[in-house]
Amino acid sequence: MSALNVNGRDHTVDTDPGTPILWVLRDTLGMTGTKFGCGAAQCGACTVHLDGEAIRSCVTPLSAAEGRKITTIEATTDGADTVGAAVHAAWLKHDVAQCGYCQSGQIMSATAFLKSLPRGKQPTAAEIDAAMDGNICRCGTYARIRAAVADAARALA
Amino acid sequence: MLPDLDRLELPRALQHLLARGRTDDAVPLARRSFLKLAGAGGLALGAFPHLATAQSPGALKPTQQPSAFVQIAPNGEVTVAINRLEFGQGVQTGLPMILAEELDADWSLVRSRHGSNDPAYVDPLFGIHLTGGSNSIKNSFTQYRELGARARAMLLAAAAARWKVDVTSLRTEAGTVLGPDGRKLAYGELAEAAMALPVPEKVTLKDPKDFRIIGRPNARLDARAKSSGRQDFGIDVRLPGQLTAVVARPTVFGARLASVDDSAARAIKGVKAVLRVPLDRGAEGVAVVADGYWPALQGREALKLQWDTSAVEKVDSEKQLAQYRALAERPGSRKFDADMAPLTTAPRRLEAEFVFPYLAHAAMEPLNCTVALADGHAEVWTGSQCPGLDAAAVARVLGLEPGQVKVHVQMAGGGFGRRFAATSDFVVEACEIAKAARAAGLGVPVRTLWSREDDMKGGYYRPMHLHRARIGFDERGKVLAWDHVIVGQSITTGTVFGEFQVKNGIDATATEGMRGPYAVPMRLTVHHPVLNVPVLWWRSVGSTHTAFVMETLIDEIARSVNQDPVAYRLGLFGDKHPRHRAALQVAIDKSGYGKQRLPTGRAWGVAVHESFQSVVAYVVEASVKDGQPVLHRVTAGVHCNLVVNPRSVEAQVQGAAVMGLSMCLSGAAITLKDGVVEQSNFADYTVARITDMPAFEVHIVPSAAPPTGMGEPGLPPLAPAFANAIARLTGKPLRQLPFNLA
Ligand code: FES
Ligand code: FES
Numbered sequence: 055m056s057a058l059n060v061n062g063r064d065h066t067v068d069t070d071p072g073t074p075i076l077w078v079l080r081d082t083l084g085m086t087g088t089k090f091g092c093g094a095a096q097c098g099a100c101t102v103h104l105d106g107e108a109i110r111s112c113v114t115p116l117s118a119a120e121g122r123k124i125t126t127i128e129a130t131t132d133g134a135d136t137v138g139a140a141v142h143a144a145w146l147k148h149d150v151a152q153c154g155y156c157q158s159g160q161i162m163s164a165t166a167f168l169k170s171l172p173r174g175k176q177p178t179a180a181e182i183d184a185a186m187d188g189n190i191c192r193c194g195t196y197a198r199i200r201a202a203v204a205d206a207a208r209a210l211a
Numbered sequence: 212m213l214p215d216l217d218r219l220e221l222p223r224a225l226q227h228l229l230a231r232g233r234t235d236d237a238v239p240l241a242r243r244s245f246l247k248l249a250g251a252g253g254l255a256l257g258a259f260p261h262l263a264t265a266q267s268p269g270a271l272k273p274t275q276q277p278s279a280f281v282q283i284a285p286n287g288e289v290t291v292a293i294n295r296l297e298f299g300q301g302v303q304t305g306l307p308m309i310l311a312e313e314l315d316a317d318w319s320l321v322r323s324r325h326g327s328n329d330p331a332y333v334d335p336l337f338g339i340h341l342t343g344g345s346n347s348i349k350n351s352f353t354q355y356r357e358l359g360a361r362a363r364a365m366l367l368a369a370a371a372a373r374w375k376v377d378v379t380s381l382r383t384e385a386g387t388v389l390g391p392d393g394r395k396l397a398y399g400e401l402a403e404a405a406m407a408l409p410v411p412e413k414v415t416l417k418d419p420k421d422f423r424i425i426g427r428p429n430a431r432l433d434a435r436a437k438s439s440g441r442q443d444f445g446i447d448v449r450l451p452g453q454l455t456a457v458v459a460r461p462t463v464f465g466a467r468l469a470s471v472d473d474s475a476a477r478a479i480k481g482v483k484a485v486l487r488v489p490l491d492r493g494a495e496g497v498a499v500v501a502d503g504y505w506p507a508l509q510g511r512e513a514l515k516l517q518w519d520t521s522a523v524e525k526v527d528s529e530k531q532l533a534q535y536r537a538l539a540e541r542p543g544s545r546k547f548d549a550d551m552a553p554l555t556t557a558p559r560r561l562e563a564e565f566v567f568p569y570l571a572h573a574a575m576e577p578l579n580c581t582v583a584l585a586d587g588h589a590e591v592w593t594g595s596q597c598p599g600l601d602a603a604a605v606a607r608v609l610g611l612e613p614g615q616v617k618v619h620v621q622m623a624g625g626g627f628g629r630r631f632a633a634t635s636d637f638v639v640e641a642c643e644i645a646k647a648a649r650a651a652g653l654g655v656p657v658r659t660l661w662s663r664e665d666d667m668k669g670g671y672y673r674p675m676h677l678h679r680a681r682i683g684f685d686e687r688g689k690v691l692a693w694d695h696v697i698v699g700q701s702i703t704t705g706t707v708f709g710e711f712q713v714k715n716g717i718d719a720t721a722t723e724g725m726r727g728p729y730a731v732p733m734r735l736t737v738h739h740p741v742l743n744v745p746v747l748w749w750r751s752v753g754s755t756h757t758a759f760v761m762e763t764l765i766d767e768i769a770r771s772v773n774q775d776p777v778a779y780r781l782g783l784f785g786d787k788h789p790r791h792r793a794a795l796q797v798a799i800d801k802s803g804y805g806k807q808r809l810p811t812g813r814a815w816g817v818a819v820h821e822s823f824q825s826v827v828a829y830v831v832e833a834s835v836k837d838g839q840p841v842l843h844r845v846t847a848g849v850h851c852n853l854v855v856n857p858r859s860v861e862a863q864v865q866g867a868a869v870m871g872l873s874m875c876l877s878g879a880a881i882t883l884k885d886g887v888v889e890q891s892n893f894a895d896y897t898v899a900r901i902t903d904m905p906a907f908e909v910h911i912v913p914s915a916a917p918p919t920g921m922g923e924p925g926l927p928p929l930a931p932a933f934a935n936a937i938a939r940l941t942g943k944p945l946r947q948l949p950f951n952l953a
Binding site: 184 | 298299502505573662894
C-alpha cells in the first residue's frame with residue numbers, strides 16, 4: 055500500500071511503488087486529465103506539480119510522491135488557484151488548443167513557470183520559450199502558447 | 212491524409228466498384244466490405260455527386276434526417292453531430308457554425324458531438340465516413356447549410372401550427388421564432404413538435420451577405436474542455452472492467468515468432484493474460500493484457516521472445532538509397548511527356564537530386580483502440596479517420612456483419628493521416644487481441660495502447676523518396692526541357708484506394724503537386740519499388756516532397772538568371788492562376804518583401820503551392836546561426852475561397868507550417884538498419900519545439916467561392932521557402948530534408 059496526496063486529497067493505493075505517477079493517476083485513480091505522450095520525459099504531456107514544481111509524471115515513481123503534494127491539471131484550472139486561473143483564462147482568450155492533447159502539460163508547465171517568477175516580474179520572450187521548450191505540441195500551437203503565457207503574466211502583475 | 216483526388220475520380224471509381232461488387236465475388240474481402248459501406252452511404256444519398264453538385268444548393272436529396280445531425284433540447288441547447296473526426300483541425304466548430312448559420316441558432320447555445328459509423332455520417336461526395344484530403348468543409352459546406360435550413364423550416368412550421376398563422380408571417384433570430392405582434396417561441400419550446408414534422412424537400416439558403424456566423428472568427432467549441440484536462444480522448448475511454456493490452460511487435464516488419472517464454476511476464480502483478488496474436492501484414496506478436504498500462508508494459512519487458520526474421524526483407528536505408536539511385540538512372544512509368552531534345556542544346560543546364568526520408572506522423576496521442584465484444588456484436592472506441600472502413604475491417608476480423616459493429620468515434624490527439632490506413636491496422640490488431648482475450652476467458656473490454664516507441668517503430672510512414680531533375684533553360688529563364696524521375700514506394704497500390712489512385716503503374720499520391728502552375732515542358736516518370744516498410748499518406752501527402760522540389764528548382768532557375776524569384780514566378784503564371792497570384796501578392800505586400808531591408812545575415816525566401824484546391828504562399832526571413840538554419844519570420848498568403856472560421860484557418864496554417872518546419876530540422880528522419888527502425892522516441896526523431904517557432908502572420912484573400920479545405924495546404928510551401936532563403940545566404944541549394952548544411 056502506498057499513500058499519496060493528489061489535489062489536496064489523500065489516497066491509499068495498492069500499486070507497485072515503482073509505478074510512474076502518471077499511471078497511478080490515470081489507471082488507478084481514473085484522473086485522465088494528465089496525458090501520456092512519450093513515457094520518457096521527452097514531450098511534457100504528463101507534466102504535474104510535485105510540491106509546486108513541474109515534473110514529468112511518466113518517469114517519476116509513486117515512491118517519490120511519499121509525503122509530498124501532487125497537483126494536476128484538474129485542480130490547477132478549477133478556479134481556486136490564482137495563477138492557474140490566469141493561465142486557463144489566457145488559454146481561452148487565445149484559443150490555444152487544437153487537438154488539445156498536449157495542452158494539460160503545456161498549462162502545467164506555464165503555471166509552474168509563472169509561479170517561479172518573482173512577484174510582478176514580466177518574463178521575456180526568451181524566458182517563456184525556455185520554460186516551454188520541454189513541451190511538444192505536434193499541432194503547432196506555439197505562437198498562441200507564447201501569447202497566452204505573456205498575457206497570463208500581465209494579468210497576474 | 213487522403214491524396215488530392217481528381218474531384219470526379221473517386222465517385223466514378225466507387226460507382227464502378229459498386230457495380231462490380233454486386234456481381235463479382237472474387238474481389239478481396241476488404242474491398243467488398245468497403246463497397247457495402249460505400250454502397251449504403253451512396254444509396255442513402257441517392258447518388259455519388261461530384262464536387263460541383265455537392266457544393267450547389269438543393270442538389271443533394273434530403274434523405275438525411277436532420278435529427279441525426281441536430282438535436283435541440285428543451286433548454287434551447289443545439290447539439291450538432293459532425294460527420295468527421297475532430298483531431299485538431301477545428302471541424303468540430305466549423306461544421307456546427309455552418310449549420311447554425313442557416314438554422315439561425317443562438318451560437319452561445321451550440322454544442323457539438325461526433326457521429327459514428329452510421330450511414331447518416333458518410334461524406335456526401337465519397338459515400339463513406341472519412342476525414343482526410345482537407346475535404347471536410349469543402350464537401351460538407353452545402354450539406355450542413357441545408358441541414359440547418361431544413362431544421363429551421365421545421366421549427367417555423369411547428370410555430371405556425373401552434374399559433375395557427377401563415378408560416379410566411381414568421382421569422383427567426385438567434386434561436387427564436389418571431390411571430391406577428393411580437394410573439395416569440397424559443398427553439399427549445401418547438402423542437403419536439405418540429406422534429407415530428409416531415410423533412411421539407413426544398414429549402415432556400417441564405418444570401419451569403421446575410422451570414423452572421425460564417426466568416427466570423429469564432430472560438431473553438433472544445434476550447435474550455437481542452438484547457439482544463441476535461442476533454443476525453445480515445446485513450447481516456449474507461450469501461451467497467453476494462454483491461455489494457457501492450458503488444459510486443461517484431462523488430463523487423465512482418466516477422467513471426469520463433470519462441471515465446473512468458474513465464475516471467477505472467478508472474479507480474481496485474482498481468483491477466485499473455486496472448487500470441489496475429490498482427491498487421493502477416494506478422495505475429497505477443498499481447499500482454501493487464502489491469503493497467505504499466506503492468507502490461509512491465510509484462511512485455513519480461514517476455515523472452517525470439518523472432519524468425521529469415522523470411523522477411525530487412526530494409527537498410529543506405530542500401531535503399533543506392534537502389535533508388537540506380538532506379539533513377541532509367542526512366543520509369545510515364546506521367547507527363549515532352550520533347551527532351553532541347554536538354555542537350557539548352558544554353559543553361561541544371562541537374563539536381565533530392566532525397567526525402569521516411570517520416571513518422573508522431574501524433575501526440577499514442578495510438579489506441581478499445582474493443583468490447585459480445586455474441587454477435589462488437590463495439591469499438593477509437594479516434595478514426597475512416598470509421599466506415601474500420602467497421603468493415605472489424606466485421607471481417609470478428610466474423611460479423613458490418614451492421615453488427617458500432618464504431619464510437621473519439622476525439623483524437625492528432626492523426627495527420629495515421630488514423631486512415633486501408634488495412635485499419637491498429638483497429639484490427641486491437642480486435643484480434645480482444646478476440647484472443649475473450650477466448651482466454653477474459654470477457655471484458657480491452658484497450659490496446661501503443662507506447663511512443665511502438666508508434667515510432669510501427670511503420671506507416673510517409674515514404675522515402677528520391678527525385679532527379681535535369682533541366683535545360685535559356686538566359687531569360689525560359690525552361691526548354693525538364694526531365695524528372697521520382698522513386699518511392701506507392702502508398703495505395705494493393706489497397707482499396709489503388710483502384711482509383713494508380714494509373715499506368717503510377718500512384719497519383721506520389722506525383723500530385725508536380726509541375727503545378729508552371730507550364731514547363733516536363734517529362735515525368737515514376738518508379739515504385741516494393742519494400743516491406745508500411746507507408747501511408749502524411750499531412751499533405753505527395754506535396755510534402757513535390758512542393759519542395761518544384762519550388763526550390765523554380766527559385767534556383769530564377770537566381771541563376773538573376774531574376775527576382777517572385778517576379779519570375781509571376782511571369783510564369785502570366786494571366787493564369789489568379790489564386791496563386793493573389794496568395795503570393797498578399798504575402799509579398801504584408802511581409803515587406805523587396806521593400807524592407809533585412810538585418811545583415813538574413814535573407815528572404817519565397818514559395819507558393821496549391822494542394823487540396825487551396826493555395827498557400829509563404830514569404831520567410833531566415834539566417835544561419837552556428838551552422839544551423841534559423842527561421843525568423845513567416846508571412847502567409849492564403850487562398851481557400853470562402854472562409855468559415857478565420858481563426859481556424861489561421862491555426863491550421865500555423866500548425867501545418869510548424870509540421871513543415873519540423874521536416875527541415877536535423878533529426879527529422881526515420882531510418883532503418885538491417886530491417887530495424889533506428890528511431891524510438893522524440894529524443895531521436897525531431898519535431899519542432901517552441902524555440903523553433905518563427906514570428907507568424909496569416910493573411911487570407913477574401914473570396915465568396917465555395918470553400919476549399921485548409922487541413923493540409925499550409926504544409927508544403929514552408930520547407931521550400933525556408934530552403935530558398937538559406938540558399939540565397941549560402942549560395943548552395945538545399946536538396947535534402949532534413950536540411951544538411953555540411
Ligand atoms: S509523457 Fe511524460 S514527458 Fe512525455
Ligand atoms: S494541441 Fe495537439 S499536440 Fe498540442
